Amino acid sequence: MSEPLLSTDRLVKRFGGLLATDNVTIDVRPGEIHALIGPNGAGKTTLVGQLTGNLTPDSGTIHFAGRDVTRLPADARVRLGLGRSFQITSVLREFSALENVALAMQAHDGHSFRFLADVRKNTARTDAARRGLAAVGLEPRATAAAAALSHGEQRQLEIAMALAGAPKLLLLDEPMAGMGAEESQRMVELLRGLKRQCGMLLIEHDMDAVFALADRITVLVYGRVLASGAPDAIRADPEVRQAYLGEETG
Amino acid sequence: MEYLLIQVLNGVQLGLLMFLLAAGLTLTFGIMDLVNLAHGSLYMMGAYIAWTFVTWTDSFVLGALLALPATFALGMAVEAVVMRRLYARDHLDQVLATFGLILFFNELVRVLWGPAGKSIAVPPFLSRTIEILPGVPYPAYRFALIVVGAVVAILLAWLVARTRLGMLIRAGASNRRMIAALGVNIELLFSLVFGLGAVFAGLAGLMAAPISSVKIGMGDDILILAFVIIVIGGIGSIKGAFVAAMLVGQIDIVGRAFLPDLLKTVMPPASASAAAPAISQVLVYILMAGVLVWRPTGLFGQRA
Amino acid sequence: MKPGTIVAAALLIILAALPLLTQAFDQRYLLSVGTRIVIWSIAAVSLNMILGYGGLVSFGHAAFFGIGGYAVGILSAEGIQSGWVQWPVALGASILWAALVGALSLRTRGVYFIMITLAFAQLVYYLASGLAGYGGDDGLNISRSRFSGLIDLRDKATFYWLCFALLCATLWFCGRLANSRFGYVLRGAKSNELRMMALGFPVFRYRLVACIIAGAFGGLAGILLANEGAYVSPAMMSWVKSGDLIVIVVLGGIGTLFGPLYGAIAFFALEEMLKPLLDLVHKGWGEYWQIVFGPLLVLVALYARGGMASLLKARG
Numbered sequence: 001m002s003e004p005l006l007s008t009d010r011l012v013k014r015f016g017g018l019l020a021t022d023n024v025t026i027d028v029r030p031g032e033i034h035a036l037i038g039p040n041g042a043g044k045t046t047l048v049g050q051l052t053g054n055l056t057p058d059s060g061t062i063h064f065a066g067r068d069v070t071r072l073p074a075d076a077r078v079r080l081g082l083g084r085s086f087q088i089t090s091v092l093r094e095f096s097a098l099e100n101v102a103l104a105m106q107a108h109d110g111h112s113f114r115f116l117a118d119v120r121k122n123t124a125r126t127d128a129a130r131r132g133l134a135a136v137g138l139e140p141r142a143t144a145a146a147a148a149l150s151h152g153e154q155r156q157l158e159i160a161m162a163l164a165g166a167p168k169l170l171l172l173d174e175p176m177a178g179m180g181a182e183e184s185q186r187m188v189e190l191l192r193g194l195k196r197q198c199g200m201l202l203i204e205h206d207m208d209a210v211f212a213l214a215d216r217i218t219v220l221v222y223g224r225v226l227a228s229g230a231p232d233a234i235r236a237d238p239e240v241r242q243a244y245l246g247e248e249t250g
Numbered sequence: 251m252e253y254l255l256i257q258v259l260n261g262v263q264l265g266l267l268m269f270l271l272a273a274g275l276t277l278t279f280g281i282m283d284l285v286n287l288a289h290g291s292l293y294m295m296g297a298y299i300a301w302t303f304v305t306w307t308d309s310f311v312l313g314a315l316l317a318l319p320a321t322f323a324l325g326m327a328v329e330a331v332v333m334r335r336l337y338a339r340d341h342l343d344q345v346l347a348t349f350g351l352i353l354f355f356n357e358l359v360r361v362l363w364g365p366a367g368k369s370i371a372v373p374p375f376l377s378r379t380i381e382i383l384p385g386v387p388y389p390a391y392r393f394a395l396i397v398v399g400a401v402v403a404i405l406l407a408w409l410v411a412r413t414r415l416g417m418l419i420r421a422g423a424s425n426r427r428m429i430a431a432l433g434v435n436i437e438l439l440f441s442l443v444f445g446l447g448a449v450f451a452g453l454a455g456l457m458a459a460p461i462s463s464v465k466i467g468m469g470d471d472i473l474i475l476a477f478v479i480i481v482i483g484g485i486g487s488i489k490g491a492f493v494a495a496m497l498v499g500q501i502d503i504v505g506r507a508f509l510p511d512l513l514k515t516v517m518p519p520a521s522a523s524a525a526a527p528a529i530s531q532v533l534v535y536i537l538m539a540g541v542l543v544w545r546p547t548g549l550f551g552q553r554a
Numbered sequence: 555m556k557p558g559t560i561v562a563a564a565l566l567i568i569l570a571a572l573p574l575l576t577q578a579f580d581q582r583y584l585l586s587v588g589t590r591i592v593i594w595s596i597a598a599v600s601l602n603m604i605l606g607y608g609g610l611v612s613f614g615h616a617a618f619f620g621i622g623g624y625a626v627g628i629l630s631a632e633g634i635q636s637g638w639v640q641w642p643v644a645l646g647a648s649i650l651w652a653a654l655v656g657a658l659s660l661r662t663r664g665v666y667f668i669m670i671t672l673a674f675a676q677l678v679y680y681l682a683s684g685l686a687g688y689g690g691d692d693g694l695n696i697s698r699s700r701f702s703g704l705i706d707l708r709d710k711a712t713f714y715w716l717c718f719a720l721l722c723a724t725l726w727f728c729g730r731l732a733n734s735r736f737g738y739v740l741r742g743a744k745s746n747e748l749r750m751m752a753l754g755f756p757v758f759r760y761r762l763v764a765c766i767i768a769g770a771f772g773g774l775a776g777i778l779l780a781n782e783g784a785y786v787s788p789a790m791m792s793w794v795k796s797g798d799l800i801v802i803v804v805l806g807g808i809g810t811l812f813g814p815l816y817g818a819i820a821f822f823a824l825e826e827m828l829k830p831l832l833d834l835v836h837k838g839w840g841e842y843w844q845i846v847f848g849p850l851l852v853l854v855a856l857y858a859r860g861g862m863a864s865l866l867k868a869r870g
Contacts, residue, residue, distance in 0.1 A: 285668065
């Protein structure tokens, strides 16, 4: 078994009296899709925040690609190869789809303190961005402003942006949120195709998608890991069933 | 020791005056998310309107009582004509439009009242001194300012903390969508709050008139100070505005009073007395920069 | 060519020929108005770099007028007249100030940013008015910088052409900047700061560098302004001047290359035109031109988003 790409060790985060992350220890291995599920308020968003570097844990550690990144700022983690998509679609609305990807690639391509050369004349940059769009099936929409894309297309664009730096790991925060059945299906296909390129931590409410994609599933409830294992084992776990039933009846 | 007490009182008096100005500003800022540079113009208009009424009635109190509703009406009119269209805009548009209003009002005053400044005399029954401590005299008018300022501050605190309007104001400052959800007539609420802010600004202007002077642009510099105060206090927070106004009042007055002597120990007397007022102003801005570096949303602020 | 390009080119040609035109028509006064327009344009272009492309509403840009100006003024008062010393010192001081203010202000957002930049500018304003040794509130008369043997700044036309050449250089740099890797990062951060950070851009650093660049060009405008009037005073960095600069940028078209130039021309032309126009309506009213100009700004803010540059674009 290979070394995990991302691992946390007894991560703790408190908000006032609320224990939002309670000694969470999880890991993601290369080429694996690890799904993180749990009812609303289980602490998924807080955990993602700590993994990306937007929140600092109160205790515990995060290792990524063989380094301790617990105190590393968000942008530095991205440059180490931690790509992410957002729960709420976040693209550069005024820029074209192509420019969105080109900028995402630029972030990984050395510093940007270059003041005079015109990027629009840089064909290598444009071609690379075009390939990035093609990988998620958005190439026909390259020149459209991101704001003009449909919701599903914006989600695809997000994935293309997250893939721009050839990340080792993708952190996908509810990529199917707000999507219709058909769009979701397309996203599942897209993610399955990307599995060879990088590992993924998938946070998702759409259980069909989760069970279709995940190699392992971890269930988070009240900030704690309730269960973790193969999809079949999770499906059969009585505690998990109760936690989910509990949410539905309460 | 007595000198210090008097200077501290002067600081309190300036602080309360600044608080009146800052209160309206922080409310419109907190609730409507409106950067209103023209708030200082309402301060100036309050003073000029008061001058007209005081001259007409030959009574300070009567003139002041007439000037307040007039300033309220002016505030409501400005709100209806311009401000209402600015709430949904970004801050840059608001800065531009209200900057235009400042130019307009400064010029309007020049047209209506002429370029020369006006002065309002201290009302006779207050043009004496009172003994605040045995053997320590203090001008009665300034003392009256402190009393009025304190009463208005308490009234405002009560209004915000205890009444339905205040509840809406607090709700609005922390979450604008919530007041919409409560089914409140937002347009009316905004107009009222703006009018209220205008009255406070006008009151500050007319009360300041007898101790400074009524002149064009009188609201501009003091407006910047009021902005500094609400930023230090945290935008939308009445409590913050009060604390910050008191701090700024003390720094300004005490700085002016004691810096010259302090500076004279390190530089020639003439330079020291020239530099002292400037430095006490500088201290205020350093305080603000320090607070923002330490807490980027002010002492009592929540939103960025 | 696009109509915007034609208008900009025509304007630059007229500006280049201005000293000849004012001499031919014997309108010397217009040359000094022209000089001021050109200098203010440099400052407005520099403000537009952070305001227009970066989305950072700085309300303290006039501080650079003062810092650039006072660096020249103080050195001049101390007997150092050489531009070779004055100008680098002034630019260095502007860069240092921009770095300091930027590093502290960029921690804040939105209104707090507007106000903290304003506060820092006020700080310089009051510091300058406290400099009793250098004129205090009244300011300081200076002589123009000397570049011995190279160029004589006392000649009005020569000085104008120098300012104009520097404006062209500023415009050229800003145009390149806007479409460079750096410019795209800056504009991306205006569009969606969090996204840019999530992409891996240390946004703070890029913005800080943008502030420093803008500050350097702002300082340059200050150097020129001090030389133009042979005079520096705290008034050149009052907050109203910072407001005027914002007005110019927005009036002309925020985030466009030539917008600040259009804005500066319109700003000064309006003043020069509104006065006689109002006098025409009624003798003596010209003095009160701001009573028209103020509401005009309100209308621009409410109804003319995109400024003059967008009018040209809409026609094309």
